[in-house]
Amino acid sequence: MTETSTCELTRLNTYAARALFRSGELAPSELLEATFARIAAVNGDRETGVNAFTEILASEAREQARAADTAWADARSDGSEPPPLLGIPVATKEKHGLAGRSLEQGLASQRGVLADADHPVVERVLHAGGIIHARTTSPEFSCATVTHSPAWGITRNPWHLAASPGGSSGGAGSALAAGMATLATASDIAGSTRIPAGFTGTVGYKAPYGRIPGLPPLSADWYRGDGPMARTVADTALFAGVLSGHHAVDHGSVGVPGAAPISSARLRAPNMRGRRIGLALTLGDYPVAPSIRANTERVAQVLEAAGAVIIPVELPWTVERITATTFAHFGYILGPAMAKLTAGTESELAAYTTQFIADAARAAADVSFPESLALDAAIQGELASAMTGLDALLTPVQAVEMLDAAGNYLDGIDAVGPDGLPVHLAHYWEAHMTSPFNVANRCPVLAVPSGISSVGVPTGVQIVGHPWDEATVFEIGAAIEARIEMPDYPDLRA
Template sequence: MAFLDAHAARERFRSGDLTPSALLEAVLSRIDAVNGDGDRPGVNAFTEILADSARAAARAADAAYAAARPGDAPLPPLLGIPVATKEKHGIAGLTLEQGLAACRGDIASAHHPVVERVLAAGGVIHGRTTSPEFSCATTTHSPMWGVTRNPWNLDATPGGSSGGAGAALAAGMAVLATASDIAGSTRIPAAFTGTVGYKAPYGRIPGAPPLSADWYRGDGPMGRTVADTALLAEVMGGRHPVDHASWGPQANGSLTSALQGAAGAQGLRVGLSLTLGDYPVAASIRERTLHVARALEAAGAEIVEVSLPWTTDRLRRTAFAHFGHILGPAMARLTAGTEAELADYTRRFIADAARAASQESLPDSLALDAAVQSELAAAMAGVDVLLTPTQAVEMLDADGAYLDGIDVRDADGSTRHLEHYWEAHLTSPFNIANRVPVLSVPSGLSSVGVPIGVQVVGHPFDEATVFRAGSAITDLVAVPPFPVEIGAGRAASPRSR
């Protein structure tokens, strides 16, 4: 029952076959069984379990379903569904620490906009999920919250920064989850955990100021299915008075109505890029991405190979030039005086960002962004969506820092050293070009038993086509069931230097 999807759960709630309280208890029991605690190692996906308030909300949902009669107004779209929220999505009256010693004991004065909307839609928030410090890494561990592990292989990370969200979904500890993304922080954990993650166009899902004004970032939904992820995206999205960059309607059904299953592949023109220029990509990841392309083609899509003039080095320099003028200084100011207590990856991020800002002015950074955006537009001319891997590597160590970069084995067996581990993921270009919607969906398992994902990239603001293609992929491509027995796999990760 803990692995039930949101749509199936709502149908059972309406039929009286299942109550929200019963589903919540199944999820809480699963957390008790596999999340671990100080004496029992486990996935460690949560910073806090909100069992009492969740049970009260579930009982209220029980009563609402029991009282519903034909002809009544529709019940809220998430009524009774257990939702895990990323800790950075503040809940009024609870701590908001973001894994930082500098923020220890801070209390949120108001709900984050996405929390507000989840609650208004009837969602039952039962837990808050882990992230690395200030969400600045693609693994999920911190001195404050410890190491979050991948349910498929406890030696592996679930990715980051929304690693707790991905791990909770994959392990049956949540039905839906909130996430965020500034360089892949929703899509990377989705790929590594076999779940679905959505990076909306900038502003489509409201954030919390002041960093909501950073045009690389965005909050978003994760789920175990494309349909569930679309449902949560519709709840979360739309103009909000707190975020002046937010736009569009809320909960208008435009995403869920775009889901056609396998039939949605018919007539699609799909651009295919296995490397986005010169990314080294593991053989198993390339093969699974090609498998997705072949499945779409067999179902009536046209596959068009596209090329991009990008290098991982250039994309890293472009992204860090941006971070050097916004996120890096914000982190340095927030953590001043507590540097000795920071994780090593956080100190490295702040230093890298400062160095990049000294080399590129903000206007220079905008020019770098514009070049990437123009090249992406040219590559996607004449296609409806772009298909590309989400990650380049099969796994990363759960507690890895990769301060000296990462060695990535390419499909031909050669090994290439990348200066920064962020280059081991094919995600940041679509934060540089952050008006494009991107959906990461599962494509299978790698040779080390950790999931693989593909990204479906749309034209600016064209969300419906991305969900149409993602729905087709999940109907056409078989992937293994989620691990009831966690951590079965054991394998060596890419070697760090």
């Protein structure tokens, strides 16, 4: 297999791959081998390479691919319709347990821990015929917006190796951007799907809370959720359907399993005429870098040219208030869970993990649990008011152009405001514009590419829908994707 053919095959989306499987021009085992060749060529090592994976499941994946070859041959013979992901290489986040494999989440306290069952999203990937060929990196306990840890090293952005792909699903974003997976699973409690999508030029979806099942007890946390990432809006919608619906292990999960959020036909011809879309460039007072602001405005312009009505929206939020609200919540759920799990191994934690636990504890000491609920309700009410009369809200994913791949940002982060002047943010999470929509977590949010920043790293926009209105965000996302030209993923060499 030549390098050119490998690159071409690993650029295929799910629909294109399925069409080739159906015609017999390509076999799942051939796509898998091209994917492994791409990994060998570009993933590199844990110190200087992209380093997107915790492990490669070569033997198991090849066995699954041979079975998929046979299943597609049978389908061509009898005209049957195979499962939606049959033969598609899917990278799953390490925290999404795979029975009998590691479930360490990058933590020293969890070394040697194995999953005793498949996570619900893993179960659904396998049921749909997906081939889990690799498992992706994350920061410790998925608690940072950069992706590095003592356990797994530094994960880098294929577009700019000095930059982070974001976090916590940074391995997923890097794997997709570099062509080392066709689909990837992710999770999101403050932007952990959308931030990597924004920084890597991929697509990430935060479904409404309960739409995609999680694993208890933290699946009961209404800020969080698991979900899909891909390189196209259509693939993301297809994958969201595979993952969605009620599962017995998650009491809070709802819906019919396998129901797609939108039809593929509607995605092929998205209609923007008369759509009322709010444009919130700063979500209050986030200091959005000029290139990100310009790319977001360009997205609004192409939607307007397609027939949408763009309406400027102001929200009464400050970055300090959003941080206070979210960390009060973390102080009662995620922070204590992390402290308990890591007790006795504090000296081995990454600096960002230690800081997260301390910040969450401090916030809980300042705000009672009922008061934290009131903070949530205020954000939710203000968003609902701002979106009255609109079909969706458009806003950037990130306020900064890049994060350092090895950064800890313990003293906050320097940003550049819209006037070009420097701004220092007290907490580095304030550089991302995602967490308000975890507070308002019944809203579906799709992150799609908006362009390239002045430092060569992709930028993204979020499309925020009304609670449970998934179809609208995907339709708007498809319209953006059709009109915003992005470069092919970077053609890296090892």
